[in-house]
Amino acid sequence: MKLATWNVNSLTARMPRVLGWIDEHQPDVMCLQETKQAEAAFPTAEFADLGYESAHHGDGRWNGVALLSRVGLEDPARGFATAEEEYGCRIVAGTCGGVRVHSVYVPNGRTIDHEQYGFKLVWLAKLASLLGDTCDPGADVAVCGDFNIAPDDRDVWDPAAFVDATHVSGPERQALQVLLDWGLEDVYRRHHADGGVFSWWDYRAGDFHQGRGMRIDLVLVTRSLAERSTSVVIDRNARKGQKPSDHAPVVVEFSAST
DNA sequence: ATGGTGGCCCGGCCA
Numbered sequence: 001m002k003l004a005t006w007n008v009n010s011l012t013a014r015m016p017r018v019l020g021w022i023d024e025h026q027p028d029v030m031c032l033q034e035t036k037q038a039e040a041a042f043p044t045a046e047f048a049d050l051g052y053e054s055a056h057h058g059d060g061r062w063n064g065v066a067l068l069s070r071v072g073l074e075d076p077a078r079g080f081a082t083a084e085e086e087y088g089c090r091i092v093a094g095t096c097g098g099v100r101v102h103s104v105y106v107p108n109g110r111t112i113d114h115e116q117y118g119f120k121l122v123w124l125a126k127l128a129s130l131l132g133d134t135c136d137p138g139a140d141v142a143v144c145g146d147f148n149i150a151p152d153d154r155d156v157w158d159p160a161a162f163v164d165a166t167h168v169s170g171p172e173r174q175a176l177q178v179l180l181d182w183g184l185e186d187v188y189r190r191h192h193a194d195g196g197v198f199s200w201w202d203y204r205a206g207d208f209h210q211g212r213g214m215r216i217d218l219v220l221v222t223r224s225l226a227e228r229s230t231s232v233v234i235d236r237n238a239r240k241g242q243k244p245s246d247h248a249p250v251v252v253e254f255s256a257s258t
Numbered sequence: 259a260t261g262g263t264g265g266c267c268c269g270g271c272c273a
Binding site: 009010012013034036060061062108110148202203204205206207243246 | 261262263264265266267271272273
């Protein structure tokens, strides 16, 4: 199975590039974030024409997450299943080829003294609760998306530039650690020990060309899946050229379960 | 250099 995740920063603006990328890379399952679309605008039919079932959770201008699968998409679940969608449209899940896949867009947090930073930590706690309530860490579970957290200092272009900053703070990294302690693994690190490989670069100030990025787009998987992973690639080519997203896709390949 | 760019959709927010 080939599993990909990509924050597209508006699926409406990015659709030509998304279609081209899917044609080239042929993912079996694809997680998208920041579709910025209402349900009616989501291009269900265009993805169906390519052989993908889809589940989208979005309400228009902000956020919005989607899951595409050509290996089945069972039991879709949108949001945290609370009566009120007070957490934004930031998570959608489905069972694809026997794997419970979650496409997540963790709140940015803005700055550590902003109320949105507190919301980010609350949201991450909700994610941990959802996994505990609905998933078995002994099963095949994947949580993929834009975490807006750089797991460690290898994952930022200059740690000195991120002292007391959001995306690297202790509480954020601890919230990520809670997910890892539950039974997930940052599968990129199983295959790569190097630093300086990023998945997001600010549009401004030539950050991409200057190498000023962060690795904040993660694929977290349970042990049974991690042990079947054969490669993890961040496709920085997708950040080049005309009208790119500010994020690059992350692609993980798994061998078949025995 | 507290700038810069790009998405929403047209004044200001969000990343």
